[in-house]
Amino acid sequence: MDQLLFKVQKVSRLENYHIPDTLEANVEVELIDRKSGDLLKQAVLPVRFNEHGAFPSIPHVRSFTNDKKTQTKLLFDIRRYIRRLRPFLEPDQD
DSSP states (O other), X not given: OOEXXXXXXXXXXXXXXXXXXXXXXXXXXXXXXXXXXXXXXXXXXXXXXXXXEEEEOHHHHHHHOSOHHHHHXXXXXXXXXXXXXXXXXXXXXX
């Protein structure tokens, strides 16, 4: 299986959102071949998060890859990544 790498690019507060204190992180995702180390795909995916959890954008995940197994792994791993970083993520100053 290929390896997924994540990096938070930007964090912003969602104004007039139905759940207060919801933030959105733009996360750079890289899909790397484990054997050769080659970069297969790269994209920036939005992930909304608040005290209830982390919620990646499903349409963006589907457009990133067509492989269902990789989609499932991406959803699981990106949610875990944001949940662990949530206490440290603050909105960027524009």
